[in-house]
Amino acid sequence: MTDHNKHNQNRGSFDLFTHPTRRQALGLALAGAAGMMLPWSRGGQVMAQSNQQRVIIAFSQEPTVMNPLMPHIEVDEGIHWNVFDPLFRIAPDGNFVPALAAEVPSVANGGISSDGLHWRIKLREGVTWHDGTPFTADDVKFTIDLINNPSFRASRRQGHELVRDIEVISPTEISWRMERGYAPYAALLSSTFIVPKHLLGEVEDPNSAPFNNAPVGTGAYQWDARVAGDHISLRRNPDYFDTPAVIEQAVFKYVPDLNVLYTQYKTGDIDFTGLQGITPDHYEEARNISGRTLLELPAASVESVALNLGRPQFQDPKVRQALYLAIDKASIIDALYYGLPTATESYMPQQSRYYNAELPEQRFDIDAANQLLDEAGWERGGDGIRAKDGVRLSFTNSTTAGNQVREQVQQFIQQTWREIGVEMSISNLPPAVMWGEYWTMSQFDSVVVGINFLTGADPDVSDYFGSRAISAQGGAGQNCFQFANEEADQLLAEGGANQDPEQRLPIYLRLQELIRDELPMLPLFQYTNLRGHREGLEGFENNVNLRIESWNVKAWRWS
DSSP: OOHHHHHHHHTTTOOGGGOHHHHHHHHHHHHHHHHHOOOOOSTTOSOSSOOTTEEEEEESSOOOOOSTTSSOOHHHHHHHHHHOOOSEEEOTTSOEEESSBSSOOOTTTTSBOTTSOEEEEEBOSSOBOTTSOBOOHHHHHHHHHHHTOTTSOOSOOTTGGGEEEEEEEETTEEEEEESSOOTTHHHHHTTOOOOOHHHHSSOSOGGGOGGGGSOOOSSSEEEEEEETTTEEEEEEOTTOSSSOOSSSEEEEEEOOSHHHHHHHHHHTSOSEEOTTOSOGGGHHHHTTOTTEEEEEEEEEEEEEEEEOTTSGGGSSHHHHHHHHHTOOHHHIIIIISTTOSEEOSSSSOTTSTTOOTTSOOOOOOHHHHHHHHHHTTOEEOTTSOEEETTEESEEEEEOBTTOHHHHHHHHHHHHHHHTTTOEEEEOOBOHHHHTTHHHHTTOOSEEEEEEOOSBTTBOOOHHHHOGGGOGGGTOSSOOTTOOOOHHHHHHHHHHHHOOOHHHHHHHHHHHHHHHHHHOSEEEEEEEEEEEEEETTEEOOOOOTTSSOSTTOGGGOEEO
């Protein structure tokens, strides 16, 4: 007997495979995709056919935040990594490699003191911004100061806020002191892009500066043009300080409907399927398309149902536990995702040395969920929906409109939650709206979302579970769950202050237990991403430590 069948037995009379929604929805979606297939370029600005001087990368979500220091989501980083540079970056093997820094600071080379409190970084010589202005240590100081400016909408201040006494020693050397040791800071710096002082330092409000819509960086590609709702074009930077990009133009095309995106991949209108790529329901066909290469890429992202704990419906932990019990996770993975991803109970990727493999395994049990809500005093009304103290167990669930597999997951969960007296309505939104302030400022009830919680390979998750990282409450971070827990804050502080991986291990194991118990998110699975590219496109390299696959377009080339 398969695990899937075991779960179906627990569900009683509900049978996923005789349920019409999934198959019918798939058929309708495919039919709709065929009808919606249109030339993607508007105004003939970009030809439909690729050539040796251009690569067309498709995203299902539109990049909208071009200032890399402001709150943003994964898809924006597809632009950031090609336009900007950090001081040093993390390679696919987990090691840091120099970028704007001449060398990666370490205790051995004198860049970091043995207690982690003093940093001294030497910068590359001869680096220029895309407008020709020299890059200097003043830009590094300005970047850190801007992040810590309370008037600036920074995506994250944790770690940076510990920096004190920044000294620009010379145009190519800078030092600072940390108020206390913070082990994740190297990983944090590896994803902190440096921005130009000469363009942002004199503006009245950096939150609304022209730079934010036409960024100027030091990266291998420079800003070319944007057609809102359609595509962003980048041009090769001939003066890049490192090996210049091979391909002249990188076009990031926005295709919100994943069926349309896949169809355009098959027809050759796009060269590479970026975020969200190829959906699992196309897996078997995609493996056998002539002239195309399918990639199955491990990813650190975890798919979950995120709950907004600021809503009264979710403040009772018994409700969160009951909701988790009433999710048929195994059937979702097997039937809707074709068994590709791996079930998980943690936000931590299972390849991490900090992953807690001892967390209790979720079971699908409608009876137990009903009993839990009965005991907690959530009584059914005349319409079958539960309520307590005037709070009705009714809420919305949202995700990216056009992601048909996620939409099927929503419909599936909607039905099982209805069996325990919970009313969930589906309210999906275009990506730019969905992952804008609706998500970052916690305006949602619940969402289906995939998140890479880590910074590089470091286990620190202060940005997602620290109480000071709640943007909706004036913090700077991505704690959209509005999760606030004293023990979690203490563990995050202890883990961040400790430099010893062995001593950090039990801290993060306990934190995963705590998140599993508190359930601000209902974890479903860890991703295996399906991506595809046209044959002849070479140089792609997956980096599980980053949130986006198109991080190194400069190395791509046509054979």
